[in-house]
Amino acid sequence: MRLPWLLILFIAFAKPAFADHQMKRDSLFQELAKAKEDSNKALILLSIGYTYERNKPDSAVYFYTACNELSKKLHFIIGQIRYIACYTELLDLQNKYDRSLALNMQGLELAKSIHNNKRIAGSYNNIAVTYFHLRDYEKCVSYYLIAKQMFEEMKDEKHLAVLFSNLAQVYAAMQQKNGLAYEYGIKAITIAKKGSDEFTLEEALVNTSNVLIRLKHYDSALLLLKEAIELAKKLDDKISQVNALVTMNDIYVTIGNYALVQTNANQMNALANEIGNKEGIAQSMFYQSKYQFHQKDFASAKTLAVSALDTAKSNKLNNIIGKTYLLLSDIDLAMGNQIGYNANRQLSDSMQEVILSDKILKNTEEFEVKYSLDKKQSEINDLNNQQKIHKLTLKQRRTIIIALIITLAVIAFAGLLFYRNAQKKKKLLLIDATVKQQRIWKLEKEKQLSATQSILQGQEEERKRLAKDLHDGLGGILSSTKHAFNNMKTNLIITPESAVAFDRSMAMLDKSISELRRVSHNMMPEALLRFGLDTALKDYCNNINQNGSVQLSYQSFEMDDDTVATNKASVVYRIVQELLNNILKHAQAKNALVQLVRKNESLSITVEDDGRGFDASILQANDGIGYLNLQNRVTYLNGTMDIQTALGKGTSVNIEIPNINA
Numbered sequence: 001m002r003l004p005w006l007l008i009l010f011i012a013f014a015k016p017a018f019a020d021h022q023m024k025r026d027s028l029f030q031e032l033a034k035a036k037e038d039s040n041k042a043l044i045l046l047s048i049g050y051t052y053e054r055n056k057p058d059s060a061v062y063f064y065t066a067c068n069e070l071s072k073k074l075h076f077i078i079g080q081i082r083y084i085a086c087y088t089e090l091l092d093l094q095n096k097y098d099r100s101l102a103l104n105m106q107g108l109e110l111a112k113s114i115h116n117n118k119r120i121a122g123s124y125n126n127i128a129v130t131y132f133h134l135r136d137y138e139k140c141v142s143y144y145l146i147a148k149q150m151f152e153e154m155k156d157e158k159h160l161a162v163l164f165s166n167l168a169q170v171y172a173a174m175q176q177k178n179g180l181a182y183e184y185g186i187k188a189i190t191i192a193k194k195g196s197d198e199f200t201l202e203e204a205l206v207n208t209s210n211v212l213i214r215l216k217h218y219d220s221a222l223l224l225l226k227e228a229i230e231l232a233k234k235l236d237d238k239i240s241q242v243n244a245l246v247t248m249n250d251i252y253v254t255i256g257n258y259a260l261v262q263t264n265a266n267q268m269n270a271l272a273n274e275i276g277n278k279e280g281i282a283q284s285m286f287y288q289s290k291y292q293f294h295q296k297d298f299a300s301a302k303t304l305a306v307s308a309l310d311t312a313k314s315n316k317l318n319n320i321i322g323k324t325y326l327l328l329s330d331i332d333l334a335m336g337n338q339i340g341y342n343a344n345r346q347l348s349d350s351m352q353e354v355i356l357s358d359k360i361l362k363n364t365e366e367f368e369v370k371y372s373l374d375k376k377q378s379e380i381n382d383l384n385n386q387q388k389i390h391k392l393t394l395k396q397r398r399t400i401i402i403a404l405i406i407t408l409a410v411i412a413f414a415g416l417l418f419y420r421n422a423q424k425k426k427k428l429l430l431i432d433a434t435v436k437q438q439r440i441w442k443l444e445k446e447k448q449l450s451a452t453q454s455i456l457q458g459q460e461e462e463r464k465r466l467a468k469d470l471h472d473g474l475g476g477i478l479s480s481t482k483h484a485f486n487n488m489k490t491n492l493i494i495t496p497e498s499a500v501a502f503d504r505s506m507a508m509l510d511k512s513i514s515e516l517r518r519v520s521h522n523m524m525p526e527a528l529l530r531f532g533l534d535t536a537l538k539d540y541c542n543n544i545n546q547n548g549s550v551q552l553s554y555q556s557f558e559m560d561d562d563t564v565a566t567n568k569a570s571v572v573y574r575i576v577q578e579l580l581n582n583i584l585k586h587a588q589a590k591n592a593l594v595q596l597v598r599k600n601e602s603l604s605i606t607v608e609d610d611g612r613g614f615d616a617s618i619l620q621a622n623d624g625i626g627y628l629n630l631q632n633r634v635t636y637l638n639g640t641m642d643i644q645t646a647l648g649k650g651t652s653v654n655i656e657i658p659n660i661n662a
Helices: 025-034 039-053 057-074 077-093 097-113 117-133 137-154 157-173 178-194 198-214 218-234 238-255 258-275 278-294 298-314 318-334 338-350 356-491 496-523 526-531 533-547 566-587 625-636
Strands: 551-557 591-599 602-609 640-645 651-657
Touching: 025 039, 039 057, 039 077, 057 077, 077 097, 077 117, 097 117, 117 137, 117 157, 137 157, 157 178, 157 198, 178 198, 198 218, 198 238, 218 238, 238 258, 238 278, 258 278, 278 298, 278 318, 298 318, 318 338, 526 533, 526 566, 533 551, 533 566, 533 591, 566 591, 566 602, 566 625, 566 651, 625 640
Parallel strands: 551 591
Antiparallel strands: 591 602, 602 651, 640 651
């Protein structure tokens, strides 16, 4: 009696936990709809796939694949490792063990590349699972023991429960130390119940029940299997339900309870067809045939057994093939078909790792080929004798032709090498010249940028000095003069005519002071030094609005006062100032817009107006100081400037400056 072992992959880190259905599929789809293209979305796709794994495997594959593609795009190694662990469990369920093993090995290398011990240990566990399916028990145990040692060092009881359950089934499958297998199974159940890990508990219950079956403790095994089925229903795990029903039917056949064999077989068939599990379908038909045989309905029993055999053969389910041949031999014996009995009994006894019908077909074909060869051997010998002379002649001609071809090929190859070397040398010379030219251009550009930087820094320093001198020197003198005149007016008696002249002079003095402050402010605005670029530009635009010459709107986004580096803030201010001066002087605009937007490390400046515009082609030939200063400042900041304008359609200037806070 073969026991359908359930193997537990490393899922605590490889898959999401769905005990008690805390994470519902609908809520995951809602999260997916709002998710950005990041690692969180990859994990949501993985979680959705896992909700489908045990009932809709095709849907699970779709979401697992989407997770893997996004993880590769993002270079998200953890996502790739989790995808491999989930997807290889599906491959194991579909008997695609070679593909599963290759992917699990890849997952181990990925885990090692990020030095994550838990995922390394999990990968060892998953590789061991696949080796178990491949019946390579020595490698299976060796990988399990490596994982066991790592989890014990990490004191990770949750995953030790997984390992204990797996080791229990391996030792039992090797038919060695059933007592040790049972001990590991009980440890797994105890730890899983303690940690409320229903998935691991379900698998541990089934594996431990298989050990009890080998020990012939059938009642205890049935209790564990019934508990496992209830857990599988709660987790909507149809594959585990099928496996548990198979094991229960093995027990019921052993103890002769065929009524429950039929009940379980019907449940098994419905579940297996729902999820497309071919092994479960074949098993269900086998047990239905077993029930009909016990009821002495031999015709129905044979029909069901043949269907089970066909399904098992098409899916290479060797164990089911073997036991179905044995059942067919019993049916033929009961029906008095001695020939069928002997044939099926012989097939059942000799069934090992391949389908015996294929071996028989292959042996028959080999016999027919051998018989045909013996019959025609004399004819072939005669033909060979006749062809020997002809072959020698052809061989001589062929040798001469080959020698000529080789000679021509050597000459052609030498010519090709000479031509390629000449072309390569020419290409290298061209590349060298290009590199030198680019280096010269780069040095000239760096020299030009250095000169521009020096000029702009000199201008800014001179502006600061002049602004300070005007404000502190001449501004102070004018303010003192105004104060002296005010005192003079208070202390002196003057005629009305003189008072009017005096007031006019005071007004002119006030105007001079205001103009001096305006000039000083334009040369180096106090707001720029004290409050930063955004506040200074907002203040400058408000002053223009107060003059009433144009309706100016200022907008800024993500522009904190410390957003722009100090050494670049004054340059940006001058750029905007120059553009607005051009609008006021030349555009005849009614409305204008200044917009600053910071995007990550870059700054976007947009200045627009609805004025008369101009012909953009004149910029190529224009050597005006204003445009040259503007271009130099943009170049100094490693920025780019785009001017869109046409006569009568206004002007839009967009400037992009990278690394603005460096």
